[in-house]
Amino acid sequence: MTVKNPSATRSNLFITLTRFREFGIILIILILAVLVGLRAPVFLTLGNFRDILLDISILVIVALAQTMVIITHGIDLSVGSSIGLVAMMVAFIIKANPHISLVLVVLLGMALGAVLGSFNGLIIAIGKVPPIIATLGTLSIYRGMVFLYSQGYWVPSYQLPDAFKMLSKGTLLGVPNIIIYAIIVAILVYYFLNYTHAGRDIYAVGSNPDAAQYVGIRKQRIIFLVYVLTGIAAGLAGVLWASRFESSQTNTALGFELQTVAASIVGGVSISGGVGTVPGVLLGALLLGMINNSVTLVRISPFWEQAAQGLLILIAVVSDILILRRIQRAKSK
Amino acid sequence: MKESTVSSTAEPQSQPVNQISMSAPKKSFLAHFQRWEWMLVLLVVLAIVINSRLTPYFLNAQNLSRTSADFMELGLMMLPMVFIIITGNIDLSVASNLGMCASFMAVLWNLHIDIWVAAGAALLLGTLAGAFNGFLIARVKLPALVATLGTYAFFRGIAYVLLGDQAGRGYPPAFTYIGQGKIPGTLIPFSVGLFVVMAVIFGLVLHRTTFGRYIFAIGNNENACIYAGVPVARIKLIIYTVSGFMAALAGLVLAARFGSTRPDIGTGLELSVITAAVLGGVDINGGIGTMPGAVLSLLLIGLVTFGMGLKNVQDQVQTIAIGSLLILSILIASIARTISAGGVRLNWRTVGLAAVFIVIFGAFFFFFFWSRAPVLKSVFG
Numbered sequence: 001m002t003v004k005n006p007s008a009t010r011s012n013l014f015i016t017l018t019r020f021r022e023f024g025i026i027l028i029i030l031i032l033a034v035l036v037g038l039r040a041p042v043f044l045t046l047g048n049f050r051d052i053l054l055d056i057s058i059l060v061i062v063a064l065a066q067t068m069v070i071i072t073h074g075i076d077l078s079v080g081s082s083i084g085l086v087a088m089m090v091a092f093i094i095k096a097n098p099h100i101s102l103v104l105v106v107l108l109g110m111a112l113g114a115v116l117g118s119f120n121g122l123i124i125a126i127g128k129v130p131p132i133i134a135t136l137g138t139l140s141i142y143r144g145m146v147f148l149y150s151q152g153y154w155v156p157s158y159q160l161p162d163a164f165k166m167l168s169k170g171t172l173l174g175v176p177n178i179i180i181y182a183i184i185v186a187i188l189v190y191y192f193l194n195y196t197h198a199g200r201d202i203y204a205v206g207s208n209p210d211a212a213q214y215v216g217i218r219k220q221r222i223i224f225l226v227y228v229l230t231g232i233a234a235g236l237a238g239v240l241w242a243s244r245f246e247s248s249q250t251n252t253a254l255g256f257e258l259q260t261v262a263a264s265i266v267g268g269v270s271i272s273g274g275v276g277t278v279p280g281v282l283l284g285a286l287l288l289g290m291i292n293n294s295v296t297l298v299r300i301s302p303f304w305e306q307a308a309q310g311l312l313i314l315i316a317v318v319s320d321i322l323i324l325r326r327i328q329r330a331k332s333k
Numbered sequence: 334m335k336e337s338t339v340s341s342t343a344e345p346q347s348q349p350v351n352q353i354s355m356s357a358p359k360k361s362f363l364a365h366f367q368r369w370e371w372m373l374v375l376l377v378v379l380a381i382v383i384n385s386r387l388t389p390y391f392l393n394a395q396n397l398s399r400t401s402a403d404f405m406e407l408g409l410m411m412l413p414m415v416f417i418i419i420t421g422n423i424d425l426s427v428a429s430n431l432g433m434c435a436s437f438m439a440v441l442w443n444l445h446i447d448i449w450v451a452a453g454a455a456l457l458l459g460t461l462a463g464a465f466n467g468f469l470i471a472r473v474k475l476p477a478l479v480a481t482l483g484t485y486a487f488f489r490g491i492a493y494v495l496l497g498d499q500a501g502r503g504y505p506p507a508f509t510y511i512g513q514g515k516i517p518g519t520l521i522p523f524s525v526g527l528f529v530v531m532a533v534i535f536g537l538v539l540h541r542t543t544f545g546r547y548i549f550a551i552g553n554n555e556n557a558c559i560y561a562g563v564p565v566a567r568i569k570l571i572i573y574t575v576s577g578f579m580a581a582l583a584g585l586v587l588a589a590r591f592g593s594t595r596p597d598i599g600t601g602l603e604l605s606v607i608t609a610a611v612l613g614g615v616d617i618n619g620g621i622g623t624m625p626g627a628v629l630s631l632l633l634i635g636l637v638t639f640g641m642g643l644k645n646v647q648d649q650v651q652t653i654a655i656g657s658l659l660i661l662s663i664l665i666a667s668i669a670r671t672i673s674a675g676g677v678r679l680n681w682r683t684v685g686l687a688a689v690f691i692v693i694f695g696a697f698f699f700f701f702f703w704s705r706a707p708v709l710k711s712v713f714g
Contacts, residue, residue: 075478077604118691123660126684128667130617132423133659136604140656147649221686250649255601258425258482271476303497303596307490314483318473 022268024323025283028316029290036294043297050176056289057182058237058244060282062256063263064189065233067281068226070264071193071206073273074124074131076227079234080256081142082116086238088146091155091248098161105164109239110232116142117231121224139257146250157246168243178240185233190278202226207274262309263288266316287316369614369666373629380633384640391643394520400642402512402522402590404635406431406583406599408628409528410606411613412535413576415627418610419539420551420569421619422477426466427580428602429488434459435584436492439501439594448508456581462488463577467570485603492596501594512590524586531579536624544568552619608659609634614666634658 037044062079069076090109094100116138123134157165168178193199204212205222213219242248267284269276291312295305384391391397410427417424434455441451462484469480514523539545547568550558558565588594613630615622634655641651 115691115695122691123664127664128671129660129663133611133617133663136608136611137656137660139604140608140652140659144650144653144656147647148653152647258485261482262486265479265482271478301494301497303493304490305493306486307494310483310485310487310490313486314469314480317475317479317483318469321473321475 022277022280022283024320025267025280025287025316028312028319029283029287032287032290032294032312036290036298040294040297040299043294048293048297050179052286052289052293053179053182054176055292056285057178058240059256059259059263059288060182060285061185061233061240062230062237063260063267063281063285064185064278065226065230066257066260067264067267067269067276067278068189068193068202069131069230070261070269070271071202071273071276072223072226073206073209074223074226075135075261075271076120076230077132077135077257077261078116078120078138078142079230079237079260080253080258081139081146082113082231082234083238083241083253083256084146084250085116085142085149086112086235087242087248087252088150088155088250090239091160091242092150094161094164095155095159102163102167106167106236106239110235113231113233113235113238114228115231116234117228118224120231121227124227125220125224143254146252150248150250152250154249155242155247160242160246164243165246168240178244181236181240185236186278186282193278198222198225203274259288262313266313268320284316287312370623370626370629372662373613373626373633377629377633377636380636380640384636384643387640388643391640396643397639398515398520398522400639401525401635404631404638405522405524405528406587406590407602407605407609407634408631409531409579409583409586410576410602411609411627411631412531412624413572413579414606414610415535415613415615415622415624416539416548416572417477417576418607418615418617419548419619419622420572421555422470422569423481423607423617424466424573424576425478425481425603426462426484426488427576427583427606428599429485429492430459430462430577430580431584431587431599431602432492432596433462433488433495433584434581435588435594435598436496436501436596438585438588439499440495442501442504443499448505452508452585455585456578459581459584460574460578463580464570464574466577467573470573471566471569489596489600492598496594496596501588502592504589504592509589509592512586512588513592524590527586532624532628536628539624548572549620552616552621605634605655608655612659612662 033044042048062083066076066079086109089112090105093108094105120135120138123129123138124131127134166177168176168181170177172180191199193202201212201217201222204215204217205219209219212222238253241252245252263285264276264281265271265284266287267276267281269281269284288309291309292305295308296302300308410431414424414427437458438448438451438455441454442448466481466484469475469484470477473480510523511527512524515521516523516526539548547558547563550561550563551565551568555565584599587599591598609631610622610627611617612634613622613627615627637654637658638651641654642648646654
């Protein structure tokens with residue numbers, strides 16, 4: 001998308017470019033780590049790193065799916081509401097059947113998410129409704145359904161069985177389960193985007209939809225697919241959310257969609273489609289997690305948290321675009 | 334009242350450039366669907382008829398007067414949003430900007446500064462914040478979605494920093510008049526009057542000035558505008574600055590209506606603002622849209638919400654109706670456009686696959702919703 005040279009050096013240049021993009025984020029992460037580490041040495045301990053990873057695991061799962069959507073030049077604003085709805089439905093189902101198999105619960109959550117995602121995909125891919133409009137609408141619809149389903153009730157911690165809570169809180173070889181899920185999702189998405197036909201088609205559709213159509217890529221199907229995948233990721237995130245926070249409320253994951261978009265964009269995913277990598281998004285999510293964590297550690301008033309996060313998103317995207325422009329200028333000379 | 338102002342600006346509007354570039358429009362029934370405003374007029378009439386059938390409390394001047402004031406903050410922010418979306422951009426930060434300005438005013442008021450000085454300072458802050466957005470988008474050339482997503486978090490954060498766990502309250506009656514008072518001698522709330530004046534100004538600027546034509550031109554082809562010498566960057570800077578000012582104004586109106594301010598004031602309003610503009614026929618891809626359409630859509634949203642409120646539908650469930658209205662309106666317009674363009678090029682295998690997918694999973698989904706059947710009965714029964 002950003003590189004227009006048709007020569008053989010194209011892929012080469014592209015690789016350099018993506019490396020540069022991630023280099024920028026790594027630099028910001030390192031600077032932040034050093035600055036915060038000087039103020040609060042506990043920031044640089046393994047335990048704190050584990051806490052950060054715990055906090056961003058759900059974000060990573062959804063942000064990676066969001067990335068696929070953004071690569072096709074779309075956006076999914078309904079993920080927060082989808083997570084809320086799935087978390088609520090799953091919590092009520094478990095409350096009614098405390099001895100239900102956990103595997104079934106996870107599959108159920110993902111299936112419910114897939115329904116929500118396929119509805120998005122249908123109106124966008126076949127109804128030709130612009131993604132931002134369609135998902136803005138389903139953001140309201142799904143959030144309304146949370147209230148319709150729960151009738152204002154919520155599921156508190158004591159009504160959930162311990163086994164369900166252990167789904168996210170348990171550990172494997174000392175690593176919390178929820179981090180392992182995020183790693184598995186990251187590996188799957190990485191493999192999918194880089195080594196499968198459908199994955200490569202996602203980039204093709206995003207960088208040039210018409211050209212993609214001419215070479216025989218079924219554009220509609222790819223677009224439908226990314227929204228269904230995002231729904232599945234949101235469903236999984238909904239189950240994990242209910243498990244990790246041991247409750248399900250009507251405002252679960254309210255506003256989360258913008259965090260997932262922020263993680264993708266800070267991670268170097270281009271909002272105009274065609275550009276984005278899994279490592280970049282992981283770093284983007286890590287940066288967001290570090291910001292939240294450091295605001296607490298440096299004992300800044302918690303009221304500064306959101307302002308700091310917003311400011312750092314702005315710094316990240318502005319420095320990213322300035323770096324990118326410098327690279328392009330250097331290349332055109 | 335609102336409709337009369339609409340008709341004053343609702344004259345046939347010249348066709349946007351990209352419609353001309355399409356093949357000559359056929360005069361079929363479906364072609365009329367593209368005159369979105371007529372569709373909206375129909376829907377507004379329908380909403381009035383249904384509402385007055387459903388409840389005797391609907392056609393009550395007191396009620397209508399009170400409820401109309403509830404949508405004016407939304408309306409004030411929608412006006413510049415129409416400009417922004419027509420240029421093909423977006424502003425996600427308006428509601429956060431509103432919160433920041435209202436909080437700023439509350440802080441100054443809590444420091445015993447005169448309320449009008451505080452309000453003026455808040456307007457200035459909002460304008461500067463809008464200019465900051467404009468700078469990021471027009472000069473740094475960040476995509477609008479990215480820039481305003483950042484300021485969305487940043488401005489709301491500043492609201493929390495300013496006010497923390499405090500609240501602003503005890504505003505003098507002269508100030509709360511902005512949000513609660515009525516124009517003397519009438520039942521029309523002051524804020525509605527303010528909105529009508531603003532809507533006329535914005536409508537005239539959009540449809541009757543060179544500046545307005547530039548806005549459409551930018552939305553249709555920004556590069557061509559740059560080559561044609563249109564000051565694209567300056568225009569973007571101006572409309573974002575205006576958007577910031579209007580967000581601050583909406584913040585004052587909202588604070589005056591509530592009589593108090595908390596840092597989370599107006600959270601989530603940005604999506605309602607965008608919904609209102611888009612439902613009004615403003616194309617999210619830019620280049621198409623009218624101010625009367627946007628005002629009509631605000632009226633429609635207001636009527637639908639008010640009617641549901643009178644029937645005791647919960648606020649949160651009302652969002653389902655608004656969301657569906659948004660999707661359906663765009664979906665119908667999109668299908669009508671496809672059919673009237675003559676080219677139904679659907680990949681039937683994809684459609685079939687999608688249909689099978691959604692039927693299987695839809696059944697599955699409703700099975701689980703059914704497990705809470707009392708809920709369904711309370712809604713449909």
